[in-house]
Amino acid sequence: xxxxxxxxxxxxxxxxxxxxxxxxxxxxxxxxxxxxxxxxxxxxxxxxxxxxxxxxxxxxxxxxxxxxxxxxxxxxxxxxxxxxxxxxxxxxxxxxxxxxxxxxxxxxxxxxxxxxxxxxxxxxxxxxxxxxxxxxxxxxxxxxxxxxxxxxxxxxxxxxxxxxxxxxxxxxxxxxxxx
Amino acid sequence: xxxxxxxxxxxxxxxxxxxxxxxxxxxxxxxxxxxxxxxxxxxxxxxxxxxxxxxxxxxxxxxxxxxxxxxxxxxxxxxxxxxxxxxxxxxxxxxxxxxxxxxxxxxxxxxxxxxxxxxxxxxxxxxxxxxxxxxxxxxxxxxxxxxxxxxxxxxxxxxxxxxxxxxxxxxxxxxxxxx
Numbered sequence: 001x002x003x004x005x006x007x008x009x010x011x012x013x014x015x016x017x018x019x020x021x022x023x024x025x026x027x028x029x030x031x032x033x034x035x036x037x038x039x040x041x042x043x044x045x046x047x048x049x050x051x052x053x054x055x056x057x058x059x060x061x062x063x064x065x066x067x068x069x070x071x072x073x074x075x076x077x078x079x080x081x082x083x084x085x086x087x088x089x090x091x092x093x094x095x096x097x098x099x100x101x102x103x104x105x106x107x108x109x110x111x112x113x114x115x116x117x118x119x120x121x122x123x124x125x126x127x128x129x130x131x132x133x134x135x136x137x138x139x140x141x142x143x144x145x146x147x148x149x150x151x152x153x154x155x156x157x158x159x160x161x162x163x164x165x166x167x168x169x170x171x172x173x174x175x176x177x178x179x
Numbered sequence: 180x181x182x183x184x185x186x187x188x189x190x191x192x193x194x195x196x197x198x199x200x201x202x203x204x205x206x207x208x209x210x211x212x213x214x215x216x217x218x219x220x221x222x223x224x225x226x227x228x229x230x231x232x233x234x235x236x237x238x239x240x241x242x243x244x245x246x247x248x249x250x251x252x253x254x255x256x257x258x259x260x261x262x263x264x265x266x267x268x269x270x271x272x273x274x275x276x277x278x279x280x281x282x283x284x285x286x287x288x289x290x291x292x293x294x295x296x297x298x299x300x301x302x303x304x305x306x307x308x309x310x311x312x313x314x315x316x317x318x319x320x321x322x323x324x325x326x327x328x329x330x331x332x333x334x335x336x337x338x339x340x341x342x343x344x345x346x347x348x349x350x351x352x353x354x355x356x357x358x
Contacts (some may be wrong), residue, residue: 058249062248
């Protein structure tokens with residue numbers, strides 16, 4: 001746990017499983033640019049920053065064109081992100097979970113805030129480039145691991161992890177599966 | 180009413196009013212490229228054609244980048260459009276309604292299918308360029324009007340008209356307000 005002055009900084013990254021047909025229920029939706037983890041830093045850096053929804057129909061206007069987009073319910077961590085980006089990972093097991101409760105491969109979306117590039121909290125999660133021999137891919141690392149390596153900057157602060165919809169009902173991941 | 184051989188072709192263009200928070204309720208959503216009526220033919224022609232949703236999260240991948248997008252509920256006329264495009268009009272009154280029941284300005288979205296460029300039905304609605312002195316804008320015309328002028332091609336068949344959400348409940352436009 002990090003102390004900043006006398007204030008304990010405790011970071012929680014929500015992990016949610018999308019329900020079938022859920023991009024819905026919310027009173028608003030968010031459209032975010034998507035890049036693939038395999039594309040590496042380039043995708044994250046080049047994806048449009050500001051994406052504003054305007055007018056009565058919520059038409060989203062990005063600062064520049066982009067090919068890949070995803071719609072998410074207007075969940076608190078993603079609404080109002082100034083420079084949000086979604087990274088699609090093919091296998092959630094690459095994430096630095098505390099315990100590996102996921103035995104099978106599962107696609108996952110990691111939503112990061114590119115306005116926050118400081119590695120601040122030990123228990124925060126950060127989007128970084130993989131080591132060079134990893135074909136320029138992306139990965140998510142814990143603040144503690146990055147600090148040990150002296151890494152102070154990242155590509156973005158992870159604000160939300162989205163798991164795919166599933167037929168069966170299963171428990172949400174516990175908060176303490178992180179860290 | 181048009182006769183083709185012995186088959187009467189009757190075209191109905193649904194007009195729907197989006198409800199607040201409705202991009203929702205549907206079990207699916209559709210992301211479509213948007214252009215402004217004022218941009219004219221260029222916008223409609225240049226907007227990406229194929230926009231396919233893939234994978235468990237429904238990540239949409241367009242054939243090319245584009246800046247402006249809108250999310251609509253997965254209504255029947257828009258699901259599966261091969262080359263759908265949305266044109267944003269600032270004032271619904273420019274549309275060729277049968278009766279002018281709308282006395283005030285209201286923004287409107289016209290969804291057109293660019294795979295269907297033939298002016299076929301007298302009672303169909305078609306997206307066309309405005310006359311040159313209209314600053315290269317777009318308009319919607321009835322098949323009957325275009326046929327009178329000998330126009331056989333259009334920019335796209337209108338498949339849906341979307342009105343903005345409204346606080347008060349009001350009646351949907353009647354089918355016979357068209358034509």
